[in-house]
Amino acid sequence: MAEQVLAGSTDPTDEDDETLNPDTLPSSYDPSGQCPRCERVSNFGVMATDDIEWRTDFGRKQAVQQCVRLRCHGCGNETVVIEQYRSGDGWSPLLWFPKPGHLSDTTDVPDAIAGAFDEGARCISVEASNAAVAMFRNALAQIVQDKGSEDAKKAKTLNDAVKQMVVDRTLHDGFKKFADHVRTVGNAGAHQETWAEVPIEQAQELREFVKHLIDTLYVQPGRLDRAIPPKKRSTQPAPSSP
Numbered sequence: 001m002a003e004q005v006l007a008g009s010t011d012p013t014d015e016d017d018e019t020l021n022p023d024t025l026p027s028s029y030d031p032s033g034q035c036p037r038c039e040r041v042s043n044f045g046v047m048a049t050d051d052i053e054w055r056t057d058f059g060r061k062q063a064v065q066q067c068v069r070l071r072c073h074g075c076g077n078e079t080v081v082i083e084q085y086r087s088g089d090g091w092s093p094l095l096w097f098p099k100p101g102h103l104s105d106t107t108d109v110p111d112a113i114a115g116a117f118d119e120g121a122r123c124i125s126v127e128a129s130n131a132a133v134a135m136f137r138n139a140l141a142q143i144v145q146d147k148g149s150e151d152a153k154k155a156k157t158l159n160d161a162v163k164q165m166v167v168d169r170t171l172h173d174g175f176k177k178f179a180d181h182v183r184t185v186g187n188a189g190a191h192q193e194t195w196a197e198v199p200i201e202q203a204q205e206l207r208e209f210v211k212h213l214i215d216t217l218y219v220q221p222g223r224l225d226r227a228i229p230p231k232k233r234s235t236q237p238a239p240s241s242p
């Protein structure tokens, strides 16, 4: 199928086109936003749309779920979106593959941390933002269990554990600010009886903070350990004089 040309401008920052919102993930209705593959804000071409579920109303068969292939104009890779038809609203996205913000390199990340982060990222891909931030807070709690001193691990609350890690100087100086933000937003997601609903943009922002934390603490140090060391030139024997 030929790539559909986007209606209107192809600039994702164009404010005149109200259907384009670069802050949301791409869909067939709004083929712009952050690419789950290259993570840049981009425009997408709709490569194919296939109906995958139907409903019969008064003898008429109508598609209620579709699978859409979107190609990123930036990296050229494709994302698959499952969309649901809702009367009145038309097609709206349900889930994306690959899931946005996934950890591409988990070689050096402990399973419990990668698992909690991954679950949070999956929650975002189905727009469950309260559950997502609660899982990112859980990823932070797992980092405390992995990196913290015995005193930090024994702390009654995550707040106390983070304070102990600051006293112990376990991690870099900026850690407390990061940790406090993840902890408080995560609490808001988990305690909806007290806190306002967490918008999806806030959950996406938190995902980036926690991803950065995991990257700094595990991914980059692991890569550094395996980095190729410099090699000395082999010394050439001096030519022997005749």
Ligand SMILES: [Zn+2]
Pocket (backbone or CB within 6 Å): 035, 036, 037, 038, 039, 040, 042, 072, 073, 074, 075, 076, 077
């Ligand atoms: Zn891309």
